Amino acid sequence: MKKLLPVIALFCISLGLSAQDEKVDLEMVKKIRQEGLNNSKVMDIAFNLTDVSGPRLQGSPGFMRAANYAKGKLTEWGLTDAKLEPWGEFGKGWELEKSYLAMTAPYYRPLIAYPKTWTAGTKGKLKEAEIFLIDETDTTALENYKGKLKDKIILLYKSDKITPSFKADASRYTDEELEKMANDAPQTRSQPDTAFRSMMAAMRRSTLLSTKTKEMAKKEGALALLSMSNRGKDGTLFVSGGGSYKASDPENLLDIMLAAEDYLSLCRLAKAGIPVKMEIDVKTKFYTQDLQGYNVVAEIKGTDPALKDEVVMLGAHLDSWQSSTGATDNAAGSSVMLEAVRILKTLNIQPRRTIRIGLWSAEEQGLHGSRNYVKNHFTDPTTKKSNAEGDKVAAYFNIDNGTGKVRGIYLQGNEACRPIFTKWFEPFHDLGAKTVTIRNTGGTDHLAFVGVGIPGFQFIQDEIEYSTRTHHTNMDSYDHLQGDDLKQVATIVASFVYNAAMRDEKLPRKK
Amino acid sequence: MKKLLPVIALFCISLGLSAQDEKVDLEMVKKIRQEGLNNSKVMDIAFNLTDVSGPRLQGSPGFMRAANYAKGKLTEWGLTDAKLEPWGEFGKGWELEKSYLAMTAPYYRPLIAYPKTWTAGTKGKLKEAEIFLIDETDTTALENYKGKLKDKIILLYKSDKITPSFKADASRYTDEELEKMANDAPQTRSQPDTAFRSMMAAMRRSTLLSTKTKEMAKKEGALALLSMSNRGKDGTLFVSGGGSYKASDPENLLDIMLAAEDYLSLCRLAKAGIPVKMEIDVKTKFYTQDLQGYNVVAEIKGTDPALKDEVVMLGAHLDSWQSSTGATDNAAGSSVMLEAVRILKTLNIQPRRTIRIGLWSAEEQGLHGSRNYVKNHFTDPTTKKSNAEGDKVAAYFNIDNGTGKVRGIYLQGNEACRPIFTKWFEPFHDLGAKTVTIRNTGGTDHLAFVGVGIPGFQFIQDEIEYSTRTHHTNMDSYDHLQGDDLKQVATIVASFVYNAAMRDEKLPRKK
Known part of the structure; x- marks a missing residue:
């Protein structure tokens, strides 16, 4: 595959597209570096979005605090028309107002636990609530438990093993890994192997069992369902949603996620026939007054009469999950x-073109904020019908891969952008950023743009502890942000956005 | 240093001591391996000492549950005279009966927190308790806060950085490390370098500041003091004692340890001038009826008329700290x-000699159980006066370095035992155990024996996640035990104890 690069280079040259032809205003890049690296405010902004605002679940007061902070700052900095723009109906907001869970028999043990979002509370403190163990692996056996779940705390038996970490939680891309990404061919897409397929099948069975158990528990009037954080350990929990946010749906049963160590201990005790009791006091609040979703948007107006109606966008989702303050996500x-x-x-x-920032909402529930923004402003993804602004988007840049510094960019299959980005990265090689890969990356808001043909991109970022400790966890807090990395990211993004706003042509679209 | 080994070997041969001369009953070792590796009960025992018994703080009901379980099992297995033997007055027992702590303003945030042992509770739920920030680094400045601490939750400002783990939490000894240990000279003891000394000085200053603040907080009627887990992160807290257990001492102020991420977030908010409020409900119980400490002891009686009054001891401390169930410690x-x-x-x-097991108490507060056992039965460490049994101890073997398998043994400077242990390890080379090092290791109960001249030893064990995740943490639970490692440890210890009980001579004492 390493031989591909010269071939691609040759191909680009033959089309007249080469990194050499792309013009970059190095004086401006120098100024951006100076401001971004030596006078950064990124950690102060992050402090306000995390510690000060709190969790930013879609529709929650924390989200609104953060959105209003952002609007205020954008206005203060002199951007135009900073606002919270509604994009349509999302559903109910939700907030945690109290969370206490402990084992009280056979002895007192505090438990690390977080209610999943959009689940109900306990309506007061439950004392001496009994654990009811369901020790089954398939859904048909659930029939045996019919009529037994009322007023119980439901625990599905698991015998998972927690393994020590002989691999470091944190990592950065090696030169070899980056080189491999740079040399990838467009069609590279590996098929999942047998082990992966079988793991996925087991996960689906386990999810189905949980879902069926939860349905039955709710129907019979159980008090709560306990869930286990499958991926976390050492006090780190991965926890997200557990109930519906649709306006018309009723409140779901309390579904509360426990640290793996705590969950497995309860399982062992219950399986050994030792009566396990708990004290629970969870209060959750649903917000139903305003069901709209809001994005934060603001502009730096373009100044070139011929290009100022064109727009370069940069964005990231502002919403988070709930068990921490969504520092690395997002x-x-x-x-x-x-x-x-x-x-x-x-x-x-x-700038010649208009620069517009979009801070999206409800990304975690399916990129709703960005998808609706694209639909409302640019192109309907279903009909593919564009409105007046639809063809005027020069580029969209997104960040949503944690706190690690930028090492390069994903082309999302848009090969024509390779020489452009290659040139744009040249002033940042000393900061570790240069890789341009043909690869796609998914899971976040740039897809809303790419889906309607807009050149949308997400940067390659160092992993740090994203998968192991912070992504969707109770540990996704300010202290897990890396300030020096984020300064670098902001500097590079500012430079890319500036370049896109100044070049003669919009970024090329995929054929 | 590698040249030392042949010299030592020569020296041993000249004394008539060589690994070749040491006799090992390989048939019996084979049986021990068969039973220990293929029919192990070690994880079932561990389940009963952890999940079933709960935290085993000295003097707590959890300790007594575990001690009585051990006594019951020892009796059931046919050991002689299994009992809980009092060793003298320790002080008060303590147990956690409720622990709830959350931030309620500027928004609701559950906090991961554990009261330090032997501190008082809150006498009911405290709502809307105000955080009071002390932002100082030296004790003289504390004067400025005089008269301001009543009814406040005291928070000492810290600006620590949490760094990502680019090094794995878990490790095992490499061959190179073990070889270096094997070749160590007796006098090897490195002097702490400047960086270490300066770190220790900073720690002492920080501890002094905490102590002074706590004294002042208590005197003025503060509600509680918050502490930060300096070494833990990601939900792992290192937490131990915070009050006196002496019968005559009054209850100390509630001192509650927070996860580093939570503590630092409170500091940032308070320092930014944002009012922080908390809800706290902590109930602790002091046990004052029985102030005695108890060790669990039992014997397999010796059968050789000439040697049966001699004793080979094996032991480990049974007590733990409180925030988990002390799985790896101990x-x-x-x-x-x-x-x-x-x-x-x-x-x-x-066995020719009597084999005696001792499960010690109050190790965490200063090896009290083992020290008093040694004093009561063998030799007074102050007067050095031995009683009848004092010179009849052939050896003492201890395990207290976590869950990792045995890689060798520390001679504690007792060079004469090198050829003996070298021979004893021969049948276990395939299990990764063979290193005999002249080094000392400290911090646990073998020191009580070594201190009065008894040949006392602790094994070299793989680290696994002892320092990073389990030792004195809220994560020291059953799931962090490694079953295969513990089987190996039990097998090797059984073999060593058997060998010591059967050989013609007691193990040589240090000159």
Whole structure:
């Protein structure tokens, strides 16, 4: 595969597209670096989005605090028309108002636990609530438990093993890994192997069993369902949603996620026939007054009469899950995007095209904020019908891969952008960023743009502890942000956005 | 240093001591391996000492449950005179009966927190309790806060950084490390370098500041003091004692240890001038009826008329700290020692010397159980006066370095035992155990024996996640035990104990 690069280079040259032809205003890049690396506000912004705002679940007061903070800052920095823009109906908001869970028999043991979002509370403190163990692996056997679940705390038996970490939690891309990504061919897409398929099948069976158990528990009037954090350990829990946010749906049963160590201990005790009791006091609040979703948007107006109606967008989702303050997912991205426009405004740039920031909502529930924004402003993804602004988007840049610094960019199959980005990265080689890969990356808001043909991109970022400790966990807090990395990200994003706003042509679209 | 080995070997040969001369009953070792590796009960024992008994703080009901379980099992297996033997006055027992702590303003946030042992509770639920920040680094400045601490939750400002783990939490000894240990010279003791000394000085200053603040907080009627887990992260807390257990001392102020992420977030909010409020409900119970400490002891009687009054001891401390169930510290060691005597009884061995197991108490507060046992039975460490049994101890073997398998043994400077242990390890080379090092290791109960001249030893064990995740943490639970490792440990300990009980001479004492 290493031989591909010269071939691609040759191909680009034959089309007249080469990194050499792409013009970059190095004086401006120097200023952006100076402001971004030496006068950064990114960690102060992140502090406000995390510690000060709290969890930013879609529709929660924490989200609104953060959104209003962002709007305020964008206005203060001199951006135009900063606002919270509604994008349509999302559903109910939700907030945790109290969470206490402990084992009280056979002895007192505090438990690390977080209610899943959009599940109900306990309506007061439950004392001496009994654990009811369901020790089955298939759904048909659930019939045996019919009529037994009322007023019980339901525990599905698991015998998982927690293994010690002989591999470090944190990592950065090696030169070899980056080189491999740079040399990837477009068609590279590996088929899942047998082991992976069988793991996925086991996961589906386990999920089905949980779902069926939960349905039965709710129907029979159980008090709560306990869930186990499958991937976390050492006090780190992965926890997200557990109930419906649709306005018309009733409140779901309390579904509360326990640290793996605590969950497995309860299982062992219950399986050994030792009566296990708990004290639970969970209060959750549903917000039903305003069912709209809101994105935060603001602009730096374009100044070139011929190009100012065209728009370069940068964005990240502002919403988070609930068990921490969503620092790496995605206060990091939001802070970087805010910092990037702060840098550009501080430098008083006069962009040819309009630059527009979008901080999206309800990403965690299916990219709703960005998808609806694209639908409302640019192109309906179903009908593919574009409105007036639809063809005027020059590019969209997204950050949502944690706190690690930028090592490169995913082309999302848009080969024509390779020489452009290659050139744009040249002033940042010393900061570790240069890889341009043909690969796709998924799971976040750039897909809303890419899906309607807009050149949308997400950067390659160092992993740090994203998969192991922070992504969707109770540990996704400010202290897990890496300030020096985020400064680098904001600087590079500001530079890319500036370049996209200044070049003669919009970024090429995929054929 | 590698040249030392041949010299030592020569020296041993000249004394008539060589590994070749040491006799090992390989048939019996084979049986011990069979029982220990293929029919192990060590994890079942560990389950009973951890999940079933709960935290085993000295003097707590959890300790007594575990001690009585051990006594019951020792009796059931046919050991002689299994009992809880009082060793003198320790002080008050303590137990956690409720622990709830959350931030309620500026928004609701559950906190991961554990009261330090022997501190008082809150006498009911405290709602809307205000955080009071003390942002100082030296004790003289504390004067400025005089008269301001009543009814406040005291928070000492810290600006620590949490760094990602680019090094794995878990490790095993490499061959190179073991070889280096084997070749160490007796006098090897490195002096702490400047960086270490300066770190220690900073720690002492920080501890002094905490102590002074706590004294002042208590005097003025503060509600509680918050502490930060300096070494833990990701939900792992290192937490131990915070109050006096002396019968005559009053209850200390509630001192509650928070996860580093939570503590630092409170500090940032308070320092930014944002009012932080908390809800706390902590109930602790002091046990004052029985102030005695108890060790669990039992014997397999010796059968050789000439040697049966001599005793080979094996032991481990049974007590733990409180925030989890003390699995690696030291249910692991206790389970291994119980399993070792179970193996030996199952094989119906007829040892020449008496074998005695001791499961110690109050190790965490200063090796009190083992020190007093040694004083009561063998030799007074102050007067050095021995009683009748004092010179009859052939050896003492201890396990208290976590869940990792045995890789060798520390000679504690007793060079004469090198050829003996070298021979004893021969049947276990395939299990990764062979290193004999002249080094000392400290911090646990073998020191009580070594201190009065008894040949006392602790094994070299693989680290696994002892320092990073389990030792004195809220994560020291059953799931962090490694079953295969513990089987190996029990098998090797049983074999060593058997060898020591059968050889013609007691193990040589240090000159």
